[in-house]
Amino acid sequence: MASAEEHRKAYIDDVSEESSDHTYQTHAVGPYWLTFASLPLLENWKQSPGGSRFAAQIMMATSMNA
Numbered sequence: 573m574a575s576a577e578e579h580r581k582a583y584i585d586d587v588s589e590e591s592s593d594h595t596y597q598t599h600a601v602g603p604y605w606l607t608f609a610s611l612p613l614l615e616n617w618k619q620s621p622g623g624s625r626f627a628a629q630i631m632m633a634t635s636m637n638a
Contacts, residue, residue, distance in 0.1 A: 603632055
């Protein structure tokens with residue numbers, strides 16, 4: 573079993589600050605702004621014929637493959 577220090581050296585030490593920031597912007601900030609931009613569409617859905625039958629939703633899927 574690898575120690576915490578071996579894990580840190582293998583997976584964290586070689587990651588640059590720029591790469592880490594890009595990943596954060598893509599996986600955390602991006603979905604936030606996408607959801608924020610979609611709010612007017614969700615409100616419009618309430619007035620549509622299907623709005624009384626189905627709740628407007630945003631579904632996001634992600635994968636943690638390396």
